[in-house]
Amino acid sequence: MSSTQSRIEQLRKQLNDANYRYYVLDQPTISDEKYDALFKELLELEKAHPEYLDLASPTQKVGGPPLDKFSKYRHREPMLSLQNIYSSEELTDFYDRWAAVIGNDFSIVGEPKFDGLAIELVYENGLLTVASTRGDGETGENVTENVKTIRSVPLKLRGDYPSLLEVRGEIIILKEDFEKLNRDRVKNEEPLFANPRNAAAGSIRQLDPKITAKRHLDLFCHSIGKIEGARFKTQWELGELFKDWGLRTHSLKKKLHSQSEIQKFFTEVEEQRESLPYEIDGIVLKVNEMKHQRELGFVARSPRWAVAYKFKAQEGVTLLKDVHFQVGRTGVVTPVAVLEPVWIGGVEVKSATLHNEDQIKALGIKIHDTVVVKRAGDVIPNIQSVITEKRTGKEKTIHFPKHCPSCKDAVVTSDDEVAHRCINVACPARLAETLKHFASKRAMNIEGLGDKWIDILLEKKLIHHFSSLYDLTPELLQTLERQGERSAQKLCDAIQKTKSNTLDRFIFALGIRFVGERTAELLALHFGTLNKFLNASEAELLHVEEVGEKVASAILQFISDKKNRNEIERLIEKGVRPKSIQAHGGTTLQGKTFVITGTLPSLSRDEAANLIRSHGGKVTGSVSKNTDYLVVGEDAGSKLTKARELGVKELSEEGLKALVR
């Protein structure tokens, strides 16, 4: 074996071991930085030595090219469901039925019931060959490429693995990632995921594995389908074998010997529910001994030897008292349900979102209806359904207002979106939201100027747009109730301090439609100064990465609006001077424009773009005569043709790296 080959194998082993220690043993041994460094070294070696390709290498977890659609996959053994119970009485019934068949000498394995997406992984001779969704239980979808990107899914089993293993588990998304995903969807005006399970499912059912790879999904293994070449007598032993084979199981698992032990475990797990980083909705109880499992067998679509003991739903039934309409920063009018207060999972719920008119129609909901309200994690409560049996005939249809609830201007709708909008830019409701956004942490970051303050200042007519914030003086603030000298001074200082914020923050703070933090940063990097940004042409905007026609047109609309221009002028008069930001790293690519096409061997497109930007270069989405270089990966399409027509220089990933060096 050559020394390169042995280094490659050593790296693969080190990385696999690191994943195993991290996910399965829960004992991380190396830092993320070290992991990344080893990963990078391996990528480079594999690239230089394609002869040592191994499809089970940890580098294969980055996600292949997009698919057109998922193919169907038939499970060797059907994927069943579990019967549910909800009370200790139902538990007694179940327990007694078990005892009637298998006697009293049995134990139970209890573990959390994950609220995720059921998945089956097939390992043939230790290699992951297929991953599929449950589908109708008989046939699911082949989502192998996506599942491969999940870090806790081993591509190759460890130790003394069976020749065939169909392992089943749950793919979950962290609550925090779920919330971030929804925040992004709000920003992009896309429909929200109702719960983490839908978000996990949506992430796995992405045709582009690279999108799945970004979603931080995780896997917990809990059961099997067909298995050949392994011996075990109990469910518990099987769980231990999972670990030996490198498959992640949950540590919150316990062997139980009586109903009272089960009940205690149920309570323990329920107490931990809120603090777990992902959603669970109960516990699963499985008869431990395989011989007993065989004796108990199956009923219809469920095993008789297992049951899901569900937590009390995070749901409540209450009355819809009224619907209020809120106007957001972009003018979208959102219906908010006003509820008769109800306690759900230890929290008093008084309102819920109704999203938009489509949602109201889909629910068929009316004012005075009795409704089922659900809390999913820390998300705004949702109305699940209407209990139509409880109708009295006095219910009232919900009408969307024809006029903005705040400024009374006409509300408009358009064919291409469900939203109702107030298009008056001077609308007070929009203004409040606009100012809150401007001051918020991720925008201008005016410390101490929270939402409440803005409401007060607006009410007292002390502010009416961004620039008036900079006119506030401690004396003025002190005229407000309960406002001490020191804190008034502090707030004014905090406001003044933001005059020298960076350009990216400033652009983001303006609240231009579709311009999130990242786009603002790209715009700031591209244009360098506020003045250049304000005078951008459409063509120039389209040259900024991630700026497509929709975004460019929103920016143009904003910067060509007279009122907006005047307001920015006033900000400058008050001394606001957004600082240009420097790409980190260097300036070797300064003034050069790049386009990336196709799949690069080791860098993702984002990584390549970041590399270019961090050395002062520009990355744009389409080839034109202004393009200096086209970075070409595998399966390059029309961009390459165009670049050749225009005589644009071509670069490989290696070439790009060399240029940077």
Ligand code: IVH
């Ligand atoms: S054992 C019936 N254990 O719940 C097959 N299932 O309604 C035995 N689930 O689709 C499954 N957490 O994917 C088992 N700890 C756990 C589970 C679990 C969630 C899912 C499972 C199945 C559904 C059953």
